[in-house]
Structures are given as structure tokens and as C-alpha cells.
Amino acid sequence: MKLKSIAAVIALSQLGFGFSIYSQSANAESQPVEIQAEVEKGPNNGRMLRDGDFAIELAIFETGVPPEFRVYATKSGQPINAQEFEVNVKLTRLGDGVDDINFFVENDYQRGNMEIYEPHSFLVTLTAYYQGKSYQWSYDNFEGRIQIPNALAQSMGIETEVVASQEMEERLKVYGALSLPANATRNVAARFAGEVKSLNATMGDKVKKGQVLMTIEANESLQTYQITSPISGVITQQNVGVGEQSGDRVLLSITDTSKLLADVNVYPMDQAKITLGAKVDIHIASSETPIKTVLTESLYQLTAQQAKVYRAVIDNSQGLFSLGQFVTGQVLVNTYTVEKAVKAEGLQSFRDFTVVYGKFGDQYEVRMLELGRKAGPWVEVLGGIPLGTEYVTTNSYIIKADIEKSGASHDH
Structure with missing residues (x-):
């Protein structure tokens, strides 16, 4: 039987799995016989297949064993000795070929020689031989199909x-935040105390290494000299203005933010899985794609929650990320x-x-x-x-x- 559409499936399924059944004997042509909506069950809870006064009950047995077929035969309602008939069942599966099941005598029934594996969805063709005649039935037994x-x-x-x-790829999910590498910040002070005559960079400005930051007139020599930036970065602290005395204090702080560290916490149950050099994907809210990097170091001191902190370098040359920003990591621990x-x-x-x-x-x-x-x-x-x-x-x-x-x- 071919299913024509979803609607057809729904309509047909309301009749149960036995949409139609075909019976033939050795002396007659096969003619389709419409069955009732409710499938007839036998005394062993199997499907009853009838041709005149000859009948087969095909039951699935699965108590204490994998599902298997068991067959019982009757003539005019009376049991037939299991030695006196032969049976073969073929299950035509969707996309998986045909299961060819033969039977052997056990007690008062015949038992199938192979497991009926899931799904129990197939076209069933049963052929029986008794007293020189052959009988055949076919019916659909579909489930989980559309x-x-x-x-x-x-x-x-x-x-x-x-x-x-x-x-x-087995990965461990970890959480943390962005921090600065060691020596990322440099403090700028005056070599000779004096008055700040000009200030060329202020709080939040980006500067390059060697750029002139300010001009100072020395108090003793009254000579002016320039202070240049020791690194490229951002002015993150400003403690001086034009006309002020420099003294011996920190005038400006410059932070190189081109690289940040993802500090991620690994808790005791997972610490044995982590090794330095492990690949890690760092997810940051301001980035649409994960940043692929590796774990480069770990801190010797545990956090208050007994987590070990591992670090991975993050490229921030485009200035997309900020100090303290929360991150999620996926550490590769096994492939x-x-x-x-x-x-x-x-x-x-x-x-x-x-x-x-x-x-x-x-x-x-x-x-x-x-x-x-x-x-x-x-x-x-x-x-x-x-x-x-x-x-x-x-x-x-x-x-x-x-x-x-x-x-x-x-x-x-």
C-alpha cells in the first residue's frame, strides 16, 4: 500500500495497522480482502489470519526474551500439531531490506529463528504449508512512519x-573575565621637577610609542624638555594639568590594551582534565564569533571558591573588548x-x-x-x-x- 500524503496517513491510520490483507491458496488467485477496522486477536494475543477453515495466529512474544514471532495453527477451530505445518515470514522494511524468518517447533507452537528488532514497522508476508496446500497473507504493520x-x-x-x-571534541565550559597582562601599564613621571608648559595627551587618549606627551620647564635650569610615551596604549590615569608642578609624582599612566587575558575558573572536579596549551574558544558578548586561542598559564593561588585560574591571551588590537568584561570559554579536553x-x-x-x-x-x-x-x-x-x-x-x-x-x- 502506498501512502499518498500526510492527510492520507492520518485517515488510514485510524483503521489500525491492518489497512488491507491479502490471502491466497495454491488453488486460487490472490484476491484482496478488506479487513475490519479492529484487527482480530487470537488466544495468544496474536493477529489472526484466516483462509476458509484454516487459520494462523501470528504473535509477538517478548517476555524475558528479545521480541520474536510465535505461530499457532488451527483447522475448523481445532489446534493443529506444530509438527504438521510449515511457516515462513518475510518483513519488508522501509530502506532496510527484507527479514526472512523461518520457524522451528517448540512445544505446541512454532518459534521464529530471529529477533524482531525495532521499529516494528514493515510489510508482513506470511506463507504457510499444510496438507499439500499453501496459504499466503500480506498486511501492513506500520508505526512511526509518515x-x-x-x-x-x-x-x-x-x-x-x-x-x-x-x-x-569533548569540551569543558568555563567562566571568567578579561584582565590585563603583567607590565601592560607604564607610569610616566618627570626626570627633572618643573612646570608643565604643554600637555599633548589627556585621559582616554590613544597614544603611540615615542609620541610627545608633554613639555616641562625644569625649575633649576629653566630649560624645557619633552616627555615621550614609553609604549603605545591608552591614557588610563591623569594626575597633572598645564601650569602645574610635576614634582616626583606619577603624571600619566598608559595602558597597552592591544592584548588582554581571559582568566577562566576551573573547579576541583575538572582540574585534572586541563593542561596548558589546550585549545579554548572564548565567547565575549561584544563578539559575534568565538575567539580561538590557547591556555598559556595558570595562577598559583586558588580563588575563594577553590577554583584554579587559567589564562588565555586575547587579541584586542581593534579595541573591541574591555577590562573586566565577562567571558565564557569552551576548553578542548579530548578528541x-x-x-x-x-x-x-x-x-x-x-x-x-x-x-x-x-x-x-x-x-x-x-x-x-x-x-x-x-x-x-x-x-x-x-x-x-x-x-x-x-x-x-x-x-x-x-x-x-x-x-x-x-x-x-x-x-x-
């Missing part, structure tokens, strides 16, 4: 990627490669599972995942989906909502 035309999916902003190997990974944004819940939605043409279906380590935007996949499978990342919640509206259930 169809969305590609143009509609694109308009909804649904985006996909493929399951692939991924280099994972490793995993065989399979998916984007965390694509994960959704389905029944008791964490899933992604695999994309197969214009159909989407749940894939139950066994997950491993998480690092950044990626989550390691240990099982549940093959390499190369296309799956939904952005706006996966839309798929979940449509599947929930469709009423798809778990039919055992």
Missing part, C-alpha cells in the same frame, strides 16, 4: 544529514573519532526510545538508537541505524508531531 512530499518538507524547513563517522554519529538536534522521543527520523524518498520513519558519548552538537551512535542513512536534523519535531497526529501505534 509521508511528506519533498516540496512541502522543504517549505517546512526540514533539513537532513547522513549518519557518518565523526571526530568528536576522538567515532564510527557513527548523529546531530543532537535531530533526537526525539518515541515510546520509550530515543530516535531519529530516517528519510527514505518522501517517507520518514523512526529509527531507535543506542547512544554513546555526547560531544558538542554530536552524539555517538552504537546501534539502531546503518552508516549512510539520511535522517532529519533541523525541525525534526515537525515529523514527530505529524506521526503523533497520525495515531501510529505499536501493534503486537
Whole structure:
């Protein structure tokens, strides 16, 4: 059966998973037989498949074992010895091929020889042989599946990627603030005490190394001389004005703000993870992109909260950042490669599972995942989906909502 649209899925799902069923014997052509909205259940809670007075009950058993099929047969309502009939079941899965299940006798039933792994969503074809006749039934048993035309999916902003190997970066989130490097500030004083005749730079001005800051007339010689800037930077302190005596005090302070330090705090539980030279991305509110740098040093003294302070140099040549500004850091503490990974944004819940939605043409279906380590935007996949499978990342919640509206259930 082909699903035509989201609306079709919703309408059909209201009939349960058994939309239509086909039965054929060795002596008759296959004719579609419409079944009732409610699937007939047998005494073992399995689906009843009937052809005349011959019937098969196909049940999923999962008490204390992984899910598996068990088959019971009756003739005119009377049990048939499990030794007297043969059964084969084929499960045609969306994008994952066909499971070919054979059966062996156990007690009064026949037991399937393989696990029915999740999702339990497939086209079921059962073939039975009894007293020289063959019987066959086919029915849809879909769950967690929806169809969305590609143009509609694109308009909804649904985006996909493929399951692939991924280099994972484990990072530690840290917090701190910007500080000055040692010797970033120089104090300017007069060599010879005298009167300040001119002042060429004042509080907040940017100056360059060698630039004339002021002219002083010496008190003893009455000769004038110039004071120049020892570094490039910003005037951060001014203690003198024109006409004042210089004395032996600090007249101006100049601070080189071209480089700042990101001081980040690492608490005891995480200190063993950190090494000097580790790469770190520093996020500052005034910067749209993170600043990539490395940890260059650590302070010997802990903070009052027992945090160890690590430092990273920040380029501030454009003057975008300020002393004391809060920062967030992401320190790279480990890298490793995993065989399979998916984007965390694509994960959704389905029944008791964490899933992604695999994309197969214009159909989407749940894939139950066994997950491993998480690092950044990626989550390691240990099982549940093959390499190369296309799956939904952005706006996966839309798929979940449509599947929930469709009423798809778990039919055992």
C-alpha cells in the first residue's frame, strides 16, 4: 500500500495497522480482502489470519526474551500439531531490506529463528504449508512512519544529514573575565621637577610609542624638555594639568590594551582534565564569533571558591573588548573519532526510545538508537541505524508531531 500524503496517513491510520490483507491458496488467485477496522486477536494475543477453515495466529512474544514471532495453527477451530505445518515470514522494511524468518517447533507452537528488532514497522508476508496446500497473507504493520512530499518538507524547513563517522571534541565550559597582562601599564613621571608648559595627551587618549606627551620647564635650569610615551596604549590615569608642578609624582599612566587575558575558573572536579596549551574558544558578548586561542598559564593561588585560574591571551588590537568584561570559554579536553554519529538536534522521543527520523524518498520513519558519548552538537551512535542513512536534523519535531497526529501505534 502506498501512502499518498500526510492527510492520507492520518485517515488510514485510524483503521489500525491492518489497512488491507491479502490471502491466497495454491488453488486460487490472490484476491484482496478488506479487513475490519479492529484487527482480530487470537488466544495468544496474536493477529489472526484466516483462509476458509484454516487459520494462523501470528504473535509477538517478548517476555524475558528479545521480541520474536510465535505461530499457532488451527483447522475448523481445532489446534493443529506444530509438527504438521510449515511457516515462513518475510518483513519488508522501509530502506532496510527484507527479514526472512523461518520457524522451528517448540512445544505446541512454532518459534521464529530471529529477533524482531525495532521499529516494528514493515510489510508482513506470511506463507504457510499444510496438507499439500499453501496459504499466503500480506498486511501492513506500520508505526512511526509518515509521508511528506519533498516540496512541502522543504517549505517546512526540514533539513537532513547522513549518519557518518565523526571526530568528536569533548569540551569543558568555563567562566571568567578579561584582565590585563603583567607590565601592560607604564607610569610616566618627570626626570627633572618643573612646570608643565604643554600637555599633548589627556585621559582616554590613544597614544603611540615615542609620541610627545608633554613639555616641562625644569625649575633649576629653566630649560624645557619633552616627555615621550614609553609604549603605545591608552591614557588610563591623569594626575597633572598645564601650569602645574610635576614634582616626583606619577603624571600619566598608559595602558597597552592591544592584548588582554581571559582568566577562566576551573573547579576541583575538572582540574585534572586541563593542561596548558589546550585549545579554548572564548565567547565575549561584544563578539559575534568565538575567539580561538590557547591556555598559556595558570595562577598559583586558588580563588575563594577553590577554583584554579587559567589564562588565555586575547587579541584586542581593534579595541573591541574591555577590562573586566565577562567571558565564557569552551576548553578542548579530548578528541576522538567515532564510527557513527548523529546531530543532537535531530533526537526525539518515541515510546520509550530515543530516535531519529530516517528519510527514505518522501517517507520518514523512526529509527531507535543506542547512544554513546555526547560531544558538542554530536552524539555517538552504537546501534539502531546503518552508516549512510539520511535522517532529519533541523525541525525534526515537525515529523514527530505529524506521526503523533497520525495515531501510529505499536501493534503486537
